[in-house]
Amino acid sequence: MTTTDQAGIAALPMPDLSRTFPGPFPTSPHAEDIQAHLGQWLDRFPLLSRPEARHILCDIVAHGVARTFPTAEADGLFLCADLFLWLTAFDDTYGEAAAAGSPARLARRIQGCVHLLGGGEVPGDAGAFDEALHDLLVRLRTRATAAQYLRITGCLRDALFGILWEAHQLADPGHVSMQDYRMMRPHTVLVRTLIAATEVVLRYELPEEARRSRAVQQLEAAVADLAGVLNDLGSYARESAKGVPDSLNLISLLTRDQHCDIPTAYAAASRLGEEHATTARRGIHALAAGDSAVLAQHARALESIACSYVWHIGHARYKAV
Amino acid sequence: MTTTDQAGIAALPMPDLSRTFPGPFPTSPHAEDIQAHLGQWLDRFPLLSRPEARHILCDIVAHGVARTFPTAEADGLFLCADLFLWLTAFDDTYGEAAAAGSPARLARRIQGCVHLLGGGEVPGDAGAFDEALHDLLVRLRTRATAAQYLRITGCLRDALFGILWEAHQLADPGHVSMQDYRMMRPHTVLVRTLIAATEVVLRYELPEEARRSRAVQQLEAAVADLAGVLNDLGSYARESAKGVPDSLNLISLLTRDQHCDIPTAYAAASRLGEEHATTARRGIHALAAGDSAVLAQHARALESIACSYVWHIGHARYKAV
Ligand SMILES: [Mg+2]
Ligand SMILES: [Mg+2]
Ligand SMILES: [Mg+2]
Ligand SMILES: [Mg+2]
Numbered sequence: 001m002t003t004t005d006q007a008g009i010a011a012l013p014m015p016d017l018s019r020t021f022p023g024p025f026p027t028s029p030h031a032e033d034i035q036a037h038l039g040q041w042l043d044r045f046p047l048l049s050r051p052e053a054r055h056i057l058c059d060i061v062a063h064g065v066a067r068t069f070p071t072a073e074a075d076g077l078f079l080c081a082d083l084f085l086w087l088t089a090f091d092d093t094y095g096e097a098a099a100a101g102s103p104a105r106l107a108r109r110i111q112g113c114v115h116l117l118g119g120g121e122v123p124g125d126a127g128a129f130d131e132a133l134h135d136l137l138v139r140l141r142t143r144a145t146a147a148q149y150l151r152i153t154g155c156l157r158d159a160l161f162g163i164l165w166e167a168h169q170l171a172d173p174g175h176v177s178m179q180d181y182r183m184m185r186p187h188t189v190l191v192r193t194l195i196a197a198t199e200v201v202l203r204y205e206l207p208e209e210a211r212r213s214r215a216v217q218q219l220e221a222a223v224a225d226l227a228g229v230l231n232d233l234g235s236y237a238r239e240s241a242k243g244v245p246d247s248l249n250l251i252s253l254l255t256r257d258q259h260c261d262i263p264t265a266y267a268a269a270s271r272l273g274e275e276h277a278t279t280a281r282r283g284i285h286a287l288a289a290g291d292s293a294v295l296a297q298h299a300r301a302l303e304s305i306a307c308s309y310v311w312h313i314g315h316a317r318y319k320a321v
Numbered sequence: 322m323t324t325t326d327q328a329g330i331a332a333l334p335m336p337d338l339s340r341t342f343p344g345p346f347p348t349s350p351h352a353e354d355i356q357a358h359l360g361q362w363l364d365r366f367p368l369l370s371r372p373e374a375r376h377i378l379c380d381i382v383a384h385g386v387a388r389t390f391p392t393a394e395a396d397g398l399f400l401c402a403d404l405f406l407w408l409t410a411f412d413d414t415y416g417e418a419a420a421a422g423s424p425a426r427l428a429r430r431i432q433g434c435v436h437l438l439g440g441g442e443v444p445g446d447a448g449a450f451d452e453a454l455h456d457l458l459v460r461l462r463t464r465a466t467a468a469q470y471l472r473i474t475g476c477l478r479d480a481l482f483g484i485l486w487e488a489h490q491l492a493d494p495g496h497v498s499m500q501d502y503r504m505m506r507p508h509t510v511l512v513r514t515l516i517a518a519t520e521v522v523l524r525y526e527l528p529e530e531a532r533r534s535r536a537v538q539q540l541e542a543a544v545a546d547l548a549g550v551l552n553d554l555g556s557y558a559r560e561s562a563k564g565v566p567d568s569l570n571l572i573s574l575l576t577r578d579q580h581c582d583i584p585t586a587y588a589a590a591s592r593l594g595e596e597h598a599t600t601a602r603r604g605i606h607a608l609a610a611g612d613s614a615v616l617a618q619h620a621r622a623l624e625s626i627a628c629s630y631v632w633h634i635g636h637a638r639y640k641a642v
Contacts, residue, residue, distance in 0.1 A: 103424060103425075103489060104424075104489040104490060104492070104493065104496070105496075107424075107485065107486045107489040107490070108486075108489075108490070108496065108497070108501060110482070110486075111482075111486055111501060111504065111505055112501075112504075114479055114482055114505075114508070115504045115505075117475070117479075118475070118476075118479055118508070118513065119538075120504060123500060123504070125500075145468075146468040146529050147466075147467040147468040147471055150468055150471035150472055150475055151471055153475060154438070154439070154471055154474060154475050154478065155439075157475065157478045157479070157482070158435055158438075158439055158478070161431070161432075161435055161478070161482060164428065164485070165428045165429075165431075165432055168424060168425035168428045168429075169425060169428070169429070171425070172425065175425070175426075175429065176429070179444060179446075180429060180432060180433075183432065183433070183436045183441060183444070184432055184435075184436075187435070187439070192439065208467050217440070
């Protein structure tokens with residue numbers, strides 16, 4: 001493990017991924033175009049009012065998506081970046097601490113999104129988040145097959161439910177078991193949505209039988225678990241520095257369940273991250289070495305997704321205190 | 322309009338559907354087999370403990386599904402009946418009044434279902450509702466195409482979100498606008514799930530372009546709205562007789578928004594139901610008279626769905642006071 005030294009959290013161990021996902025990670029030549037596009041999209045749909053929040057979010061989303069899909073063409077990158085900007089802005093605006101005070105209000109906010117996801121029309125009094133979601137769904141439907149569209153909109157529902165679930169449990173995390181937390185984490189860290197978006201961005205379609213295979217399921221689960229642990233390690237430092245955690249976090253749950261201090265929990269979480277990274281790397285090798293071209297493509301896509309999560313916790317968003 | 326005379330609610334006007342959906346409605350020769358199957362399924366997955374609740378729910382689901390799909394073969398009927406039994410039992414057990422006291426607990430309960438709907442494995446400590454849902458999803462996946470499976474699991478997510486949304490708003494319905502209510506109602510009355518299940522039960526597949534056509538969308542919306550109004554008219558009498566409404570209801574919202582008494586609101590809701598029925602009937606005629614065989618089949622399926630909702634509010638479940 002390596003150590004980090006962020007404000008308020010002294011020298012905590014981060015996972016050592018130098019053999020599994022060593023970096024530097026390839027990035028798309030369209031990175032700057034993505035960022036410019038995001039700025040224009042936010043001019044059309046003003047999801048964020050604070051200029052600083054807007055700048056930092058556009059930056060992490062543009063460069064994150066550029067690392068997730070280094071070989072994709074611009075239109076797919078723009079669509080995926082807008083989707084992630086929307087989800088993150090929604091969570092930052094309506095989720096976490098803002099929602100914990102009134103989950104009923106958050107449920108009403110999400111209801112408008114559920115209506116659109118179910119194929120409903122934009123209501124007369126729609127706000128920027130509804131208009132932007134409608135724009136995303138129209139573009140997604142144009143680019144995706146029926147099954148791909150339904151798979152992504154299923155993940156979006158799960159991500160929105162995850163935000164609501166988190167808002168509820170934040171006030172009283174004592175009821176959340178470690179198993180529950182690990183079940184929900186892939187949704188709240190948005191990695192399931194990213195995995196579902198991959199085929200649409202890179203324009204391939206996994207046969208259903210391959211998708212249901214143990215090899216693919218286990219690899220996707222390892223990448224999803226890795227993403228959650230990494231985000232938790234990054235978020236904990238950021239949120240602890242602010243004083244109160246804004247979200248449920250693996251570190252706090254580990255200190256509770258193992259009656260240990262924060263550095264010990266950090267070390268345990270880092271080891272868990274290393275284990276997920278090893279499983280993911282092994283799964284990528286196995287799929288990429290097989291004789292199915294589409295499975296090899298899926299393996300490379302999952303590798304890039306893992307890399308983008310390794311990359312993202314080094315971003316300034318996770319240093320913003 | 323006709324009038325009804327149920328305990329506690331004197332002579333309230335019900336919609337006159339004698340020209341749009343006159344009945345008697347055709348029913349499947351498998352009705353008794355469905356009811357026997359439901360009993361066996363509940364022996365495997367004990368979702369309901371009270372024998373009386375079990376009997377009345379099996380009866381309404383079996384005979385409702387038999388009227389929804391009078392021409393379907395047994396396996397499709399069994400699957401759809403199990404699905405509706407599961408949803409209704411889940412709502413009766415965890416939703417409505419039980420949930421209003423602790424939406425956070427309901428969110429944790431739903432989280433296990435979201436995990437399974439997203440393709441997760443059954444956890445070690447799974448209860449009867451999780452085991453039963455897993456059984457449903459396995460059978461659904463076997464029978465449905467990938468897109469059909471994803472469409473139904475999307476509707477199931479919306480139905481579960483609807484239960485959670487309702488639990489939140491029940492304590493303080495003043496924040497629920499009529500527009501919000503009408504957006505959510507197709508999900509809470511489960512009619513969207515039933516529409517999505519139709520193609521799987523009857524084994525046809527609507528081409529995407531037809532599904533997105535204005536004719537199909539408007540007909541589905543009219544049937545969905547009719548289902549909601551009918552259920553509200555039936556439920557209001559039942560719940561008022563119990564003293565406290567267990568769910569949000571069009572009648573209460575109308576008395577609030579139009580500052581009117583209950584008979585006036587009932588009359589307005591009944592007229593609304595008649596209007597939806599007229600729109601639905603017109604849409605069914607138009608699709609059935611066209612030259613597309615699959616659209617004509619879809620029109621007949623939607624007709625049967627409308628009939629099953631007309632039929633269901635006369636069932637003993639809506640007289641149980
Ligand atoms: Mg969050
Ligand atoms: Mg976080
Ligand atoms: Mg209900
Ligand atoms: Mg009702």
